[in-house]
Amino acid sequence: MSRPVLDVRDLKKIYGEGEATVHALRGVSLTVERGDYLAIMGSSGSGKSTLMNILGALDIPTSGTYRLDGVDVSKLADRQLALARNRLIGFIFQAFNLIPRTSAVANVELPLAYAGVKPKERRRRAMAALEVVGLADRARHEPNQLSGGQQQRVAVARALVTEPALLLADEPTGNLDSRSTADVLSVFDELNAAGRTIVLITHETEVGDRAKRLIRLVDGQIVHDVRQAPVGALAGRHAR
Amino acid sequence: MTFYEVVRFALRGLSANKLRSSLTMLGILIGVAAVILLVAVGNGSAQAISDRIEALGTNTITVMSTGRGGSSSTALTKDMADALVDPVLAPDVKSVSPVVSSSATVTYEGTDHDVSSFVGTTPGWFTASNTPVGSGSAFTADDEAQGRRVVVIGQTVAEELFPGVDPIDKQVTVGGALFTVIGVLDEKSSTGFQDANDTAVAPLSAVRQVLTGYGSLNSILVEAVTPDKVDAVQSEVSAVLNQKMDVADGATSTPYRIQNASQLLETQTETADTFTTLLGAVAAISLLVGGIGITNIMLVTVTERTREIGIRKALGAPRRTILTQFLIEATLLSVIGGALGVAAALIGSSFEIVGVKPVIVPSSVGLALGVSIAIGLFFGGLPASRAARLRPIDALRYE
Known part of the structure; x- marks a missing residue:
């Protein structure tokens, strides 16, 4: 069995001090295999966003260990952390978070630029990533000229352009209508079918049902962990 | 990521907000140009005054009678004038x-x-x-x-x-x-x-x-x-005239008065210097106000883009790259704005302003440019480095 992409042990996150202390995570342990498609569900305040931010190395846990592709993230310095975010993780936000007034292709190129890829190669790979999400013809458009679904697909292209070990999506369909949701989810299905590991947060059951494995988070703890399809299976079968 | 690419990022950042970039530059431009021009006007009027006095001749003294009317004891005569042409008693008289x-x-x-x-x-x-x-x-x-x-x-x-x-x-x-x-x-x-x-x-x-x-x-x-x-001539002339007019040694008043053009020049130059200092103070205040303007715009610009910094960090941008990008943006804004300000001042100084031909003081150019660039760099760099040090999630949540 290959090394797990994600290995989290007894993760805790505490906000505030004294009376105002909030235990966002109360000891979460989780292992995710390569090629898996994991959905995390939970009501608001259950700690799912906190967990996601820690998994994406955007935030640091109060205690617990987090191994990303075998590397202990808590031991990394700022520079190496930046490298880990760049090479190992593709993060997709609920609010898209594209750089404003910058064309779609330039947005997708950004992680490659920080990775030090040459401009020509960068352009080629960015266009290829836009092709995957079906937006090659909108490469020159700026974010405010794209619909919500298109913006999110640009964000997906940006997340996968560095070919990271892990795609993290924080409620990627939360701001989208049902058609755009279907577009984005089918992109996820294709990516997973191509072997990418995906972890996403959602509160919509139809999104959760398409994943191969479903986790429910309540009050900062995992209460359900259900495998809906084997890791090697084609994604999305279960839902249909 | 090469330095050249960071520069391209900075240029793209500036051109993505053309209006804000040009307003920032305009603020710096006006601040710098105002300082240089005000000092130039002060300097120009000081120079005009000293030019006029120099036109009187700086190597001469004028002897005048203090008496009224033609009373013989106080009058200056042709004889006295002739007596001043004396290579022995008055060797410095030309x-x-x-x-x-x-x-x-x-x-x-x-x-x-x-x-x-x-x-x-x-x-x-x-x-x-x-x-x-x-x-x-x-x-x-x-x-x-x-x-x-x-x-x-x-x-x-x-x-x-x-x-x-x-x-x-x-x-x-x-x-x-x-x-x-x-x-x-x-x-x-x-x-x-x-x-x-x-x-x-x-x-x-x-x-x-x-x-x-x-x-x-x-x-x-x-x-x-x-x-x-001139001073030597003044004492030589006094000596000759005292003898001619029978003025006792140590007398408190003389029947004549000596006006020294270089003394006049000194007094007037001092006055003009005071004037320049005054204008300089006004200019310093306008530079300060301009500086606060630059500070404000830089702070707003960087704060407004804290979210963008968060996105860039989430995509894997190292702190140094982000900091360099914002520093280059701040440098470009203040250097281009400052240079345009100097150009505007140079053009403005070729016109007469309220009857005074401004004369540029080189040090004022350096000072105005230096101060505005320093302010731009400091207040562009400081919040940028603070934002770059934030955890990505905090930068993303920043409102």
């Missing part, structure tokens, strides 16, 4: 010009003109008083000795009496006598309210004969060999 002057009416072909100062003197006066002859020629020592009635007139007189006519060799009537115009003085800048060009100069002997009579002199203009010998 020339001595006795001066009489009065107002007179000059008439030419029925046109009258009242000359406010009709001067009678010796030929040395022209160089000593820094009053060159423009066209024609000055009178000679021979003219003076023979008492020939020749006159050199000022620009104003020439314009009044001879509009469109060459005045040379024309005959004018002064005090009932005919004088021949032999030259016209160069235009001279006026020191005070009096028109320095409303003058006429004739040989001392002729003026005394026709206008003033053989009484006392109005003043004696003494020229020193070099400007730094």
Whole structure:
């Protein structure tokens, strides 16, 4: 069995001090295999966003260990952390978070630029990533000229352009209508079918049902962990 | 990621917000240009004042009588003037010009003109008083000795009496006598309210004969060999005059008064310096206000883009790259804005501002440019480095 992409042990996150202390995570342990498609569900305040931010190395846990592709993230310095975010993780936000007034292709190129890829190669790979999400013809458009679904697909292209070990999506369909949701989810299905590991947060059951494995988070703890399809299976079968 | 690419990122960042970038640059431009121009105007007026005083001649002293009327004990006489030409007692004296002057009416072909100062003197006066002859020629020592009635007139007189006519060799009537115009003085800048060009100069002997009579002199203009010998000349002249006028050693008052052009220049320069300091203070305040403007815009720009910094960090941008990008943006804004400000000031200084020709002070250019660039860098860099140090999630949540 290959090394797990994600290995989290007894993760805790505490906000505030004294009376105002909030235990966002109360000891979460989780292992995710390569090629898996994991959905995390939970009501608001259950700690799912906190967990996601820690998994994406955007935030640091109060205690617990987090191994990303075998590397202990808590031991990394700022520079190496930046490298880990760049090479190992593709993060997709609920609010898209594209750089404003910058064309779609330039947005997708950004992680490659920080990775030090040459401009020509960068352009080629960015266009290829836009092709995957079906937006090659909108490469020159700026974010405010794209619909919500298109913006999110640009964000997906940006997340996968560095070919990271892990795609993290924080409620990627939360701001989208049902058609755009279907577009984005089918992109996820294709990516997973191509072997990418995906972890996403959602509160919509139809999104959760398409994943191969479903986790429910309540009050900062995992209460359900259900495998809906084997890791090697084609994604999305279960839902249909 | 190469430095060149970071520069391209910065340029893209600037061009993505064209209006804000250009307004920031405009703010810096105005701040820098205002400082340079204000100081230049102050400096220009100071220089104009000292130019006018230098036009009087800085290596001369003027001896005047303190007495009123022609009482013999206080009057300056031609004899005294002659006594000042003494290579033993007064070795630093280059020339001595006795001066009489009065107002007179000059008439030419029925046109009258009242000359406010009709001067009678010796030929040395022209160089000593820094009053060159423009066209024609000055009178000679021979003219003076023979008492020939020749006159050199000022620009104003020439314009009044001879509009469109060459005045040379024309005959004018002064005090009932005919004088021949032999030259016209160069235009001279006026020191005070009096028109320095409303003058006429004739040989001392002729003026005394026709206008003033053989009484006392109005003043004696003494020229020193070099400007730094003026003080020596002043004491030499005092010594000779004290002897001639029987002034006791240590007497508190003398019957004459010595006016020193270089002393006048010093006083006036001090006044002008005060003026420049005042304008400089105003300029410093405007630079400060401009600086606060730059600070404000930089803070707003970076704060507004904290979210963008969060996105870039989430995509794997190292802190250094982000910091470099924002520093380059701040540098470009302040350097381009500052350079445009200097250019605007240079263009503005070629025009007269409220009657003063501004003269750029190089140090003010350096100071204004330096201060605005430093402020731009500091207040662009500081919040950027703070934002770059934030955890990505905090930067993303920043409102």
